Each structure stands twice: as structure tokens, then as C-alpha cells.
Amino acid sequence: MKAKTYPFFFTLESLPPRNIKAQSSPKRRVVESALALLAGFAPPLTAQEIWSNKSDLGRRWQPVAVQTASPGRAWLLGEGGCPEVDRLIPLAHNLPLTVQTWDAAVEFRARLTSAMNVTFPLWSDLATLYDTVICEQEYFGRLGQWTEPAWIQGAGPGTMEQLAVFRRLQFIIYGLLPMEYKRLQAGPFLKEVIAKMKSPPEEEGFEGGPQKKVFLYGTHDTVMVPILHVLGVFQGQPSYGSGLILELLASSKSSKSQNRTTTVRMSFFNVTADDVRFSALPFNGSKTFSGRCSAGDCDLGSVEESLRQYLPVDIELECGLKSGNEDSRNSSRTTVLLLVVALVLAIAGNVGLLSAQCCVSPKRSGYQTM
Numbered sequence: 001m002k003a004k005t006y007p008f009f010f011t012l013e014s015l016p017p018r019n020i021k022a023q024s025s026p027k028r029r030v031v032e033s034a035l036a037l038l039a040g041f042a043p044p045l046t047a048q049e050i051w052s053n054k055s056d057l058g059r060r061w062q063p064v065a066v067q068t069a070s071p072g073r074a075w076l077l078g079e080g081g082c083p084e085v086d087r088l089i090p091l092a093h094n095l096p097l098t099v100q101t102w103d104a105a106v107e108f109r110a111r112l113t114s115a116m117n118v119t120f121p122l123w124s125d126l127a128t129l130y131d132t133v134i135c136e137q138e139y140f141g142r143l144g145q146w147t148e149p150a151w152i153q154g155a156g157p158g159t160m161e162q163l164a165v166f167r168r169l170q171f172i173i174y175g176l177l178p179m180e181y182k183r184l185q186a187g188p189f190l191k192e193v194i195a196k197m198k199s200p201p202e203e204e205g206f207e208g209g210p211q212k213k214v215f216l217y218g219t220h221d222t223v224m225v226p227i228l229h230v231l232g233v234f235q236g237q238p239s240y241g242s243g244l245i246l247e248l249l250a251s252s253k254s255s256k257s258q259n260r261t262t263t264v265r266m267s268f269f270n271v272t273a274d275d276v277r278f279s280a281l282p283f284n285g286s287k288t289f290s291g292r293c294s295a296g297d298c299d300l301g302s303v304e305e306s307l308r309q310y311l312p313v314d315i316e317l318e319c320g321l322k323s324g325n326e327d328s329r330n331s332s333r334t335t336v337l338l339l340v341v342a343l344v345l346a347i348a349g350n351v352g353l354l355s356a357q358c359c360v361s362p363k364r365s366g367y368q369t370m
Contacts (some may be wrong), residue, residue: 001170017042017049017064024218025077025275026068033241034218038064041216066218075188075315082319092173100125101169110157115154127170130163170235171221175229183310184318186226189217191311194304197248197264209224230310232286235267241271243279248300263297 020042024034046052052058055256068074072081092098103122109126113119120126134147140146152159174185196215221238227232228244247265283289283303284294293301310311312318 017062019062019212020216022064022216022218023076024064024066024068025079025220025223026071026074027079027220030220031066031068032068032216034066034216035064037216037241039216041061068185075184075319076192077217077219078185080315080319081321082184082315083179084318084320085184088178091176092124093122095173095176097176098169098173105162105165108159111340112151112155112159115151123166124170126163126166129161130167133163134159142225161203162367168237170226171234172224174226174233175231179309182226182230183312184315185223186230187310187312187317189227190230190307194300194307194311196349197306199263199302228308230288231266231281232288233268233281235268239271243269245269249297262300264300264303265297 016186021039024031037062042062042064043060044058045137049062050059051062069076069080074080078106092144109120112126118205120129122212133152137146137148174182196213222238224238224242224244224250226232229240231244235342249263249265250261264283266276266283268281269276269278280296283293283298284295286293289298289303289306292298316322
């Protein structure tokens with residue numbers, strides 16, 4: 001996949017594992033997804049990287065570190081404790097689109113309650129129900145251990161299609177919540193991207209050639225979608241394993257950074273059961289960047305200015321975790337890296353390449369056995 005799409009960038013010399021920085025949500029399924037993606041993304045290609053010639057594993061796989069943060073401080077990937085986000089999320093229940101969709105399904109909800117003997121007080125409960133059934137069907141179906149719950153037929157024709165309406169609604173709503181929500185949920189990641197792209201470039205890499213850095217972030221679709229909304233490129237719920245790619249392209253090979261012209265390119269890869277498809281996301285097709293970006297690619301300064309209102313200054317302070325008098329130096333500290341010539345940020349979905357990990361045990365969900 002990488003060689004076909006990026007034949008010049010992803011070469012043996014330009015992508016040793018030590019030039020990759022991978023970060024993940026602390027959730028186990030996301031860490032496993034990131035590890036699986038890296039296994040295919042950076043296989044051992046040199047004699048030094050092949051750590052054993054006695055097995056296929058040693059010739060086909062090499063370890064690449066994946067970093068995580070403690071759950072209470074994982075703001076970068078949307079899992080840090082943020083009371084302000086918790087306060088803003090319930091606003092979704094009273095949005096006009098939410099109320100309209102909920103009211104239009106009154107007869108369906110009555111049939112579903114009767115079939116399951118379960119009350120669903122919130123629209124988001126129906127979205128969760130749909131997601132649970134789909135995950136269980138995908139995982140346990142492969143093992144030959146899944147049968148359709150009786151309540152699906154008991155609730156009448158089109159039950160899953162009507163539940164899917166609420167699942168899609170969940171991802172649309174992320175774009176309708178106040179700007180403060182998007183700033184706190186998507187902003188830490190976007191701030192990190194811009195900081196990495198602005199790092200001082202150096203021409204020489206670890207192996208004497210051009211050093212090209214790759215940063216991979218593994219997270220959830222519920223974190224990716226607010227980012228897509230902020231970027232103005234939301235196209236629906238991402239499939240598991242899909243990703244957003246942001247590349248920084250330098251127009252000059254001069255060692256003097258002031259002589260470089262840097263532009264950002266944005267694309268998306270969608271994972272299906274049979275294929276991985278890449279599609280360009282032109283900046284001039286996004287309302288977020290329409291005032292400053294007139295082409296498909298956009299210069300880094302214009303990207304930063306377009307996103308500035310979404311970039312938190314002090315995430316702990318803005319989340320309400322500390323007062324303005326406390327020292328904010330730790331929370332605003334940025335890591336300076338060596339070189340960014342082409343920056344790829346792939347946000348893996350909940351599952352990535354390990355689709356079995358998406359699923360919820362029927363004992364936990366309660367839906368499989370009803």
C-alpha cells in the first residue's frame with residue numbers, strides 16, 4: 001500500500017523505525033490496532049532490521065514502539081478528563097436535528113421497547129445499540145457463534161436500518177456542537193500537528209540521507225470525527241481502520257529553512273473488507289480554509305491561521321481542571337523534532353487491522369441474548 005501510493009517517500013533509507021513516532025489512546029484495542037498497522041507499515045527490510053533468519057516472524061516483523069498517556073491526561077487523543085467537554089455534550093440532546101429525529105421515530109421506539117422489554121430514554125442509547133449489534137455480528141459471526149437476536153424481527157421490518165439513523169446522527173451532531181467543544185476535543189491534536197510541522201528542519205538524517213519523520217496516532221472514530229468537522233471534510237462515520245493523512249511538503253532542498261516553501265496536503269484512506277482507497281481532501285473544498293487556501297494544497301501559515309480559533313492555549317485550564325493562577329508551563333510544552341519533510345498522521349479507528357477487537361462481549365452488552 002505505502003510503496004504504491006508514496007513510491008518516493010517510503011523508501012528503505014527514509015523510513016527506519018527510529019524515524020517513526022507512534023502514539024495511541026490508552027485503550028487496549030487501539031494500542032493493538034496501532035501495532036498491527038505498524039507491522040505492515042514498517043516491515044524489516046535491511047539485514048540490521050531482520051532480527052532472526054530462523055523464522056518468518058523475524059523476517060517479516062520488527063518492533064516499533066507505541067507511546068500512550070495515562071487515561072486522565074490523554075487530551076491529545078480525546079481521552080483526557082475534561083469537565084468542560086462533559087458539560088457540553090448533553091447539549092446535543094436539545095439540538096433541533098436531534099429532537100426532530102427522535103420525535104419522528106416514536107412508533108419505532110415503542111415497538112423496540114415492547115420487543116426488548118427495555119426502555120431507551122436517550123437517542124444515543126439507540127446509536128449504542130446499533131453499534132453493539134454490528135460489532136457482535138462481525139466478530140462472533142466469523143466464529144460461527146452469532147445468531148440474530150429475536151428482538152430485531154420482533155420490532156418490525158427495517159429495525160437495523162432505523163437504528164442506523166441514530167448512529168449516523170451521532171457523528172453529524174459533533175459538527176453541530178458549540179465551537180468550545182470542537183476546540184477541546186479536536187484542538188489538542190491539531191495543535192500538535194501544527195507544532196510538529198513548524199519544527200526546525202535539518203537536512204541530514206540518521207543514515208546520512210534526507211530524514212523523513214512519520215507520526216502515527218491511533219484513536220477512536222468518536223475523536224476522529226470532531227477533527228474532520230473542524231477541518232471541514234466530514235463525510236460520514238469513518239470505517240474501522242480508516243485514517244486521515246496530513247503531509248508537509250517542502251518545495252526546496254536548501255538547508256536554509258527560510259528558503260523553503262512549505263505546503264500541507266490532506267487526504268483520507270478508507271478501509272473496507274476488500275480494499276484500501278485513498279482520496280484527496282482539497283483545502284479549497286473546505287469552508288474552514290476557503291478564505292485563505294485557494295488550491296488543493298495550502299501553505300502552512302494559512303492552515304495555522306485558519307485553525308487558530310480551535311487551538312487551545314492551556315488544555316487543563318480550558319477544561320476546568322485548574323485555575324488561571326497555576327503554572328501552565330507543563331501543559332503547553334511542545335517537543336521539538338529534527339525534521340519534517342513529509343508528515344503523515346494516520347488516525348486509526350477503534351479497530352484498525354484487528355477487527356475482532358472492536359467487539360463487545362454479549363455478556364456485557366446484554367443485547368445478543370435477548
